[in-house]
Amino acid sequence: MDSELTETYATLWQRTRCVFLQGDAQIDPLLHDHTPDARRGLTVLFRPQPEVAARVAAWLDELAAIEPAQVFYAPAQLHVTVLSLFTATSAYAPYFAQLARYLAVLDAALSSLPLFTVAFQGVTASPAAVMIQGFPTDDTLERARTALRTSLTAAGLGDELDRRYQLTTAHMTALRLRTPLCASAQFVAQLDQARTIDFGVTRVNELLLVENDWYMTPGVVKVVQRYPLTSTQPV
DSSP states (O other): OOHHHHHHHHHHHHHHHHHHHTTOOOOOHHHHHTOOOOOEEEEEEEOOOHHHHHHHHHHHHHHHTTOTTSEEOOGGGOOEEEEEEEEEESOOHHHHTTHHHHHHHHHHHTTTOBOEEEEEEEEEEETTEEEEEEEESSSHHHHHHHHHHHHHHHTTOOTTTTSSOOOOOOOEEEEEOOSOOSSHHHHHHHHHHGGGOEEEEEEEOEEEEEEEOTTOOTTTOEEEEEEEOOBOSOO
8 A cells, every 4th residue: 555645544534533532523514404515516536346335335334323414425426536627616607618628638638548446445534524545556546637737727727726635645535424423432433443444446447527516416416528548558
């Protein structure tokens, strides 16, 4: 496993562990109020293989027995974000008006991307969510992100990239907090035990450009373009 990525996940967990135990978790107001999410964005992502998604779902069932009021991602929602072209927003019309320009850049930037593999092992968390840790087995994902950022910026489409933070991990969000934790100590203990669970390996042979809301809700997410990964050449 990548030692730097392992340290990033571990540091995030140790910080969040304290937040959970202190009762300071971040509750998503839209989820808490059951408000439909009108925000939309454009995201390049990939999905885990069904076997991986099934193992995550089985583990989430165990977590739901402790905190049933939280929001647990369905297998169809699980994904790794390669790059968010713009973060989901209610003011999305000007961005979608430039869809043809986005597609032209992505077609060129992803045309020679090779297959790559990601191992999903263990969990980490932020104050608002629980995530499955992903570990790419080579630098293809990192190089693809760099190529996309460079090409989008050169085309004048880079203003919204990395607006929240620069994505460097390969995690999958699996749970979001809708209410304060009812059994924080038990919840944290369950996450501690899951820090080394082997969820399996995904061989990524396709990237997707999707229109999405913040939660990647099935029925809302629309596939805009598919990018098969067949090249054996480096990015």
